[in-house]
Every structure is written in C-alpha cells, then in structure tokens.
Amino acid sequence: MSLVKLTTSALAISAVCATAAVARDQVQVAGSSTVLPYASIVAEAFGENFDFPTPVVESGGSSAGLKRFCEGVGENTIDIANASRKIKSSEQEVCASNGVTDIIEVQIGYDGIVFASDIDGNTFEFTPEDWYKALSAEVVVDGAIVANPYKNWSEVNASFPDQPIQAYIPGTKHGTREVFEEKVILAGCEATGDFEAFKAANGDDKKAAEKACIALRTDGASVDIDGDYTETLARIESNKDGIGVFGLAFYENNTDKLSVATMSGVEPTVETISTGDYPVSRPLFFYVKKAHIGVIPGLKEFAEFFVADEIAGPDGPLAEYGLVSDPELATVQDTVANETVLGNGS
Amino acid sequence: MTDHTTPKNSLLRQDARTVKRNRAETRFKAYGIAAIAVGLLMLLILLTTIIGRGTGAFQQTFLTLDVQLLEAKLDKKGNRDLEDIKKVSTFGYAPLMAAALEKKVADTGIETGLKPKDMAAILSKDAAAQLRDFVLENTDLIGSSVEFRFLTNSRVDGYLKGRVTRESIANDKNISTAQLDLVDALIADGALEKRFNLAFITGADASDARPEAAGMGVSMLGSLFMMLVVLALALPIGVAASIYLEEFAPKNWITDIIEVNISNLAAVPSIVFGILGLAVFINYMHLPNSAPLVGGLVLTLMTLPTIIISTRASLKSVPPSIRDAALGVGASKMQSVFHHVLPLAAPGILTGTIIGLAQALGETAPLLLIGMVGFIASNPPDGIASGLLDPNSAMPAQIYEWAKRADPAFYERAWGGIIILLVFLVTMNAIAVMLRRRFERRW
Numbered sequence: 001m002s003l004v005k006l007t008t009s010a011l012a013i014s015a016v017c018a019t020a021a022v023a024r025d026q027v028q029v030a031g032s033s034t035v036l037p038y039a040s041i042v043a044e045a046f047g048e049n050f051d052f053p054t055p056v057v058e059s060g061g062s063s064a065g066l067k068r069f070c071e072g073v074g075e076n077t078i079d080i081a082n083a084s085r086k087i088k089s090s091e092q093e094v095c096a097s098n099g100v101t102d103i104i105e106v107q108i109g110y111d112g113i114v115f116a117s118d119i120d121g122n123t124f125e126f127t128p129e130d131w132y133k134a135l136s137a138e139v140v141v142d143g144a145i146v147a148n149p150y151k152n153w154s155e156v157n158a159s160f161p162d163q164p165i166q167a168y169i170p171g172t173k174h175g176t177r178e179v180f181e182e183k184v185i186l187a188g189c190e191a192t193g194d195f196e197a198f199k200a201a202n203g204d205d206k207k208a209a210e211k212a213c214i215a216l217r218t219d220g221a222s223v224d225i226d227g228d229y230t231e232t233l234a235r236i237e238s239n240k241d242g243i244g245v246f247g248l249a250f251y252e253n254n255t256d257k258l259s260v261a262t263m264s265g266v267e268p269t270v271e272t273i274s275t276g277d278y279p280v281s282r283p284l285f286f287y288v289k290k291a292h293i294g295v296i297p298g299l300k301e302f303a304e305f306f307v308a309d310e311i312a313g314p315d316g317p318l319a320e321y322g323l324v325s326d327p328e329l330a331t332v333q334d335t336v337a338n339e340t341v342l343g344n345g346s
Numbered sequence: 347m348t349d350h351t352t353p354k355n356s357l358l359r360q361d362a363r364t365v366k367r368n369r370a371e372t373r374f375k376a377y378g379i380a381a382i383a384v385g386l387l388m389l390l391i392l393l394t395t396i397i398g399r400g401t402g403a404f405q406q407t408f409l410t411l412d413v414q415l416l417e418a419k420l421d422k423k424g425n426r427d428l429e430d431i432k433k434v435s436t437f438g439y440a441p442l443m444a445a446a447l448e449k450k451v452a453d454t455g456i457e458t459g460l461k462p463k464d465m466a467a468i469l470s471k472d473a474a475a476q477l478r479d480f481v482l483e484n485t486d487l488i489g490s491s492v493e494f495r496f497l498t499n500s501r502v503d504g505y506l507k508g509r510v511t512r513e514s515i516a517n518d519k520n521i522s523t524a525q526l527d528l529v530d531a532l533i534a535d536g537a538l539e540k541r542f543n544l545a546f547i548t549g550a551d552a553s554d555a556r557p558e559a560a561g562m563g564v565s566m567l568g569s570l571f572m573m574l575v576v577l578a579l580a581l582p583i584g585v586a587a588s589i590y591l592e593e594f595a596p597k598n599w600i601t602d603i604i605e606v607n608i609s610n611l612a613a614v615p616s617i618v619f620g621i622l623g624l625a626v627f628i629n630y631m632h633l634p635n636s637a638p639l640v641g642g643l644v645l646t647l648m649t650l651p652t653i654i655i656s657t658r659a660s661l662k663s664v665p666p667s668i669r670d671a672a673l674g675v676g677a678s679k680m681q682s683v684f685h686h687v688l689p690l691a692a693p694g695i696l697t698g699t700i701i702g703l704a705q706a707l708g709e710t711a712p713l714l715l716i717g718m719v720g721f722i723a724s725n726p727p728d729g730i731a732s733g734l735l736d737p738n739s740a741m742p743a744q745i746y747e748w749a750k751r752a753d754p755a756f757y758e759r760a761w762g763g764i765i766i767l768l769v770f771l772v773t774m775n776a777i778a779v780m781l782r783r784r785f786e787r788r789w
Binding site: 028036037041043044045047053054057058059060076078227230231249252254255256310317 | 432435436437471475478479510514515516517518519520552553554555556628632634635636717719720721722724725736737749750751752753754
C-alpha cells in the first residue's frame with residue numbers, strides 16, 4: 001500500500017507545484033546570441049548591485065527571440081528580446097495580433113563583423129567585390145551571367161595568394177547573415193556593376209536583381225554555420241584555408257588563433273567601427289515589453305541599467321568586451337526613461 | 347602383418363577443412379581482442395583528454411591584498427546604514443582595489459611603469475563584487491584594513507596555467523607584457539599563486555566578462571531538483587505500470603500493443619521529448635520557462651520506458667513457484683505480489699532506476715528546447731519551491747553553454763564540468779552494480 005501512497009503524494013506535490021506557479025520575480029531575456037554576452041554581463045552586474053534577482057538570459061537567435069517575445073503578454077512570456085537587427089514590420093504585426101502593442105526599442109551600440117583566417121595562414125585585404133565574386137552563385141564574366149567559376153582567391157583578385165576559396169559564414173537564422181548579405185555581398189555586387197546586368201536580365205526588376213546578387217553558391221566553397229562562432233573557429237582550425245565571419249568581440253578574445261583581414265583598407269577596431277570607417281557593422285538592440293513594466297519587478301531598472309553610462313558607455317564593461325558604444329547614448333537613455341514606444345509599422 | 351598406414355582421416359592429423367575451421371576460430375579470437383583493444387584505447391584517449399584539459403578548472407589564480415575599506419568611499423554619511431552602503435555599486439569599489447594593489451607594488455618595491463588602473467586590470471571583474479558582498483555583511487569593518495584573496499583575470503590565470511604565453515598575447519588587447527611582468531614579480535613575492543578553487547564546484551555561472559568566476563554549483567542543484575522530480579514520478583508510475591502489466595493484465599492484443607509501444611518509446615530520440623515538453627508543459631500548461639520542474643517532467647517521460655522495461659524484466663525473473671506458494675497458503679494475488687514478488691525483484695528495479703536516472707542526468711538535448719541553456723544558473727535557489735520553479739540550468743546544459751562561449755577560459759571550465767558530471771555518473775553506475783551484486787538472487 002505504501003507504493004500507492006507514494007504515488008498519490010508525488011502526484012499531489014507536482015500538482016501543487018504546478019498550480020502554485022508563483023509570480024515571477026526575475027526578468028527573462030532571450031534572443032540574439034551576439035547580444036547574449038553583453039546581456040549576461042549586464043545581468044550579472046545588475047544582480048550584484050540591486051536587490052532584484054539576477055535576470056535570466058537565454059540565447060537562440062534574433063528571430064527566435066522576437067518570436068517568443070511576440071507570443072503575448074503575461075508572466076509566461078519573456079520581457080526582453082535581444083536582437084542583432086531591427087524588428088521587422090511583419091514581426092510587429094504578429095506582436096500586435098497577440099496583444100503585444102507597446103514595444104520599447106533600445107539600441108545599445110554597434111557590433112563589427114570581421115573576416116578572419118588562421119593566424120599562421122595568408123593575410124588578406126578584402127573589398128566587398130572580392131567577397132561577392134568569391135561567393136555569389138552567379139557572376140558576370142565577359143558580359144554573360146554564368147555559374148560562379150572561381151575556385152581560388154587568386155582568380156578573384158590577382159593580388160591574392162593562391163588559396164582555395166573556403167568560407168564559413170553565419171547561417172540564415174543569424175542576424176549577422178543579413179548584414180553580411182547587405183553590406184558585403186550586395187555592396188560588392190553593385191560595385192562590380194553586376195547588379196545592372198542582373199537587373200537587365202530580370203527585366204528591370206530591382207528586387208529580383210538583389211535576390212540574384214545575394215544568392216550564394218552551394219558547391220561547398222561557402223559553408224553555412226548554424227551554430228556559434230566557436231563552431232566557425234573549430235572549422236578554421238581544422239581547415240587552415242578557411243576564412244570565417246566573426247563578431248568583433250569574439251575575434252578580440254581569440255587573437256592568438258585568428259588573424260583579421262581588412263575591409264576596403266580599414267582594419268576593424270572599436271575606433272574604426274564607431275567612426276563608421278569600417279563598413280561592415282550593425283546596431284544591436286533589445287526590445288522591452290512595456291506591459292510588463294511594473295508587473296515584473298526590476299524590469300525598468302534593468303533596462304535603464306543596461307544603457308547607463310557606467311555600463312554601455314565607452315569606458316564601461318560592455319565596451320571592454322567588444323561593444324562599440326553608441327555615440328547617442330543619452331538619447332537612448334531618454335527613450336528608456338520615458339518608456340517611448342515604437343510607432344506602428346516603423 | 348600388413349603395413350600400418352595412417353588412415354585417411356585421423357584425430358591426430360587434421361584434415362584441410364578442420365585446419366581451415368581452426369584458423370577461422372583463431373582469427374575470430376584475434377578480431378575480438380583487437381575490438382576490445384580499440385575500445386580500451388578510445389576510453390584511454392577520452393579519459394586522458396578530459397582529465398588533461400579539465401583539471402585546470404579546479405585550480406585558479408588568486409592574488410592576496412590588504413584592502414583599506416575607506417569610509418569616505420563606502421559610507422559617505424558615516425552612519426553605517428545598510429541602505430546607504432548598498433548605494434555604492436561595484437564600480438565604486440574598483441578604486442579601493444587599485445589603491446590596494448598600488449600599495450602592494452610600492453611596499454614590495456616592484457618596478458613597473460603601469461598606471462594603477464592598468465595594474466588593477468590583472469584582477470578579476472568579480473573581485474569588486476566579492477569585496478562589496480563582504481562589506482555589506484561586515485559593515486563594522488569599514489574604515490579598517492582587511493586582507494583579501496581576490497580572483498585574477500582569466501588571462502593572468504591562463505599565463506600561470508601555460509595557456510597564455512608572451513608570444514600569444516601579441517594582438518591581445520586584454521593584457522600586455524608589462525602586466526605579465528607585474529604578475530611575474532607578484533609570483534616571486536608570493537602574493538599571487540595558483541590554488542584549489544572550491545568556487546568552481548559550488549559557485550554560480552558567470553558572464554562572459556569573467557570566466558574565472560564561473561562555477562558548476564547552481565547548475566548542479568538544478569540537476570539535483572530535476573532528478574528529484576524524475577525519481578518522485580518515474581519510479582512509482584513505472585513500477586505500478588510494470589506490476590500491473592506483468593502480474594495482473596490479461597494477455598491480449600491491447601496489452602501487446604502497449605508492450606510494443608513501451609519498447610518504441612524507449613528508443614525515441616530525447617529531443618522529441620523536449621519538443622513535447624515545450625508544447626505541453628510550457629505552452630499549454632503554462633509552467634514557468636527554464637524551470638527544473640519542467641526539465642524533470644520531460645526527463646521523467648524519457649526515463650519511464652527504461653524503468654518499466656527493467657522492472658518487468660526483474661519481475662519476470664522471480665520464479666512462478668514463489669507466487670504459487672503464496673497463493674497456495676491463501677494469500678490474495680495482491681498480497682503475493684507486494685509481500686513476496688516485489689521485495690525479491692527490488693534490487694533489479696533499483697538498478698534499473700539508477701541507470702535510468704544516470705541517463706537522464708547526462709541528457710542535454712531536451713533541455714535546449716525548454717530554455718535551460720544561456721546565462722541562467724546565476725542565483726542559487728533558496729528552498730524547495732524556488733529550486734523547482736526558478737529558472738536554472740543543468741550540468742550538461744551548463745557544459746554545452748560554456749563550450750560555446752568566446753573566451754578560451756570557458757573551454758577549460760567545460761572540460762572541468764565534464765569531469766564533475768563523469769564523477770556523478772560513475773558513482774551512480776557503481777552504486778547500481780553494488781546493489782546488484784549485494785542483493786541479487788539466483789534461482
């Protein structure tokens with residue numbers, strides 16, 4: 001009989017636990033894996049300096065985070081979504097249809113995207129054109145659109161060493177991929193003049209031409225990495241010819257293994273990114289659910305702490321880790337303090 | 347007498363076919379030994395790699411300093427009011443440590459061209475938090491000087507462990523050669539040393555900026571609470587289900603289907619249970635995200651078939667004569683099961699349960715989907731309800747998280763975490779083997 005008793009009591013305990021789903025007292029954050037290190041640094045400092053518990057930060061990617069953010073309002077949904085890109089209007093619509101109408105957009109700073117290869121390998125001085133020619137599915141050769149024929153970097157640009165093209169780029173679920181496509185591949189496509197050729201071939205359709213530009217080759221020269229930068233690094237360590245796409249902060253923590261390439265003659269550093277000289281960078285954001293402010297203890301304090309000068313300023317721990325701080329930080333602080341929400345469809 | 351010729355077939359002289367068969371047997375034995383040797387070699391490589399890379403995590407570099415807890419900085423009003431002292435954030439404590447280090451350098455006569463702020467950069471960012479916690483607990487010590495052992499930065503720690511060398515930091519902006527010179531001088535002085543780091547076993551996870559402060563403790567508690575849930579649910583349900591199926595249920599097509607499905611369930615990949623958990627427990631039942639309770643429920647689903655199968659096997663191994671004898675002296679069916687069969691099958695049931703738990707303890711995939719990966723294990727739970735419902739990670743999820751962080755110091759901790767996890771698994775399996783040896787009965 002003791003067994004029966006045990007079973008019933010166990011079930012009872014679990015039922016009690018389930019119904020007593022107590023009021024949540026810590027902030028929950030999810031989203032971009034690029035923002036994750038910054039968010040966890042802030043969360044840790046927040047837990048130390050305030051009487052609120054340390055917020056919980058999950059990763060998973062910008063899109064996944066925003067999807068969970070837009071699931072609805074209530075203790076069971078996350079309070080903050082980290083994103084390495086702006087929220088899309090389609091995502092805002094999903095949000096609105098689930099009752100998440102007031103969203104505060106907070107820009108925390110900029111992140112540089114760098115191209116790095118093995119420390120003992122060749123060094124490169126890239127331009128967007130080189131990347132476009134190396135990775136696009138189709139390129140224009142002698143006026144005709146052909147499948148990408150290049151196998152070696154030296155074929156792409158005569159000044160490059162004779163090294164097979166092998167690139168490890170972020171997979172499509174990463175926000176980094178979009179920036180890479182837009183600021184490198186598309187820019188290169190336009191600079192080489194191939195954009196016009198694609199446009200002409202598609203009957204003057206700009207969208208189709210853009211699509212043709214950013215369609216990447218699938219013959220193995222370009223490999224999508226769906227995991228984190230550690231996976232890209234592992235690929236480069238096993239294939240010394242590989243060139244990977246990393247975040248600046250990741251590169252700066254692994255300078256003993258990676259050698260960074262310049263882009264259009266500019267070396268990526270916190271300075272060149274903040275001045276805008278280095279072309280491949282993107283803003284980082286987090287989105288706060290206004291309906292949760294006042295319900296989840298510490299939410300507003302956390303958001304304010306995140307963008308405070310001592311954290312996100314140029315001398316704060318985030319900049320030390322690799323974030324390029326936002327020159328307009330004061331405006332951002334006002335946004336958070338006043339709880340200014342995003343306009344619809346902006 | 348005729349010639350004594352050896353017959354064509356003899357036991358003394360093997361014919362061609364026998365020779366061939368014997369050779370085949372020898373070859374097979376050799377293959378078997380080779381297979382075992384390969385297995386052992388792999389195990390050896392695995393263990394040496396894990397131990398070689400992971401033991402570093404159990405040691406950490408510390409710097410001992412005398413810190414002046416200046417009243418002017420920590421308690422400006424001088425009234426020792428805890429609320430006022432709390433207003434000084436960790437940023438306010440950094441100058442104290444820089445001053446302490448500067449004094450140390452001056453006292454020991456170390457020559458360095460570094461500014462106090464750059465000197466203090468060899469300390470961990472956790473040091474300020476460490477000091478603040480101490481001051482908040484001992485407000486009466488404000489104004490005096492306290493000897494304190496601080497963690498150092500992960501680069502300094504890597505230098506003492508040989509991971510960071512003077513050559514490898516050429517492009518590293520986190521540490522300079524001048525700082526390493528200071529470190530060498532402090533080692534010579536004895537203030538800076540590598541020692542056992544208990545915080546790795548008991549502490550909470552730390553952010554990417556301070557890998558040296560990260561520990562397994564909180565995620566270990568997360569795993570513990572999950573295992574409690576699994577034990578409390580899977581054992582009674584699993585044993586009840588198998589007793590019914592084995593002893594009471596009629597043998598017909600319905601029980602056959604159930605049986606086949608239990609076997610199928612045991613072979614379902616664990617990630618499937620994760621998706622199920624996300625859909626049912628979090629999205630439908632609205633249980634909290636990242637809670638060990640949810641993790642435990644998911645792992646219960648995963649462990650149930652294992653427990654049912656092993657329990658049924660051990661019930662089956664109790665000879666029918668025991669049941670017949672019990673029934674023969676007038677016991678009811680239920681009495682015969684609970685008084686006689688179940689106690690005899692208990693060692694087998696326990697063994698199966700422990701092995702099922704060990705399997706659940708090492709499971710990562712389902713936890714990825716219910717939000718247990720990230721910067722989660724940062725608050726030690728206070729009490730059972732908080733342990734079950736507050737967000738927490740689990741040991742394998744924590745290891746996965748560390749392995750993907752940027753700083754190489756986390757990589758070492760991931761290996762260290764694997765050592766801790768393996769110790770748990772080996773212990774559990776050893777207990778299972780011991781129970782079986784000790785109580786098993788052969789009929």
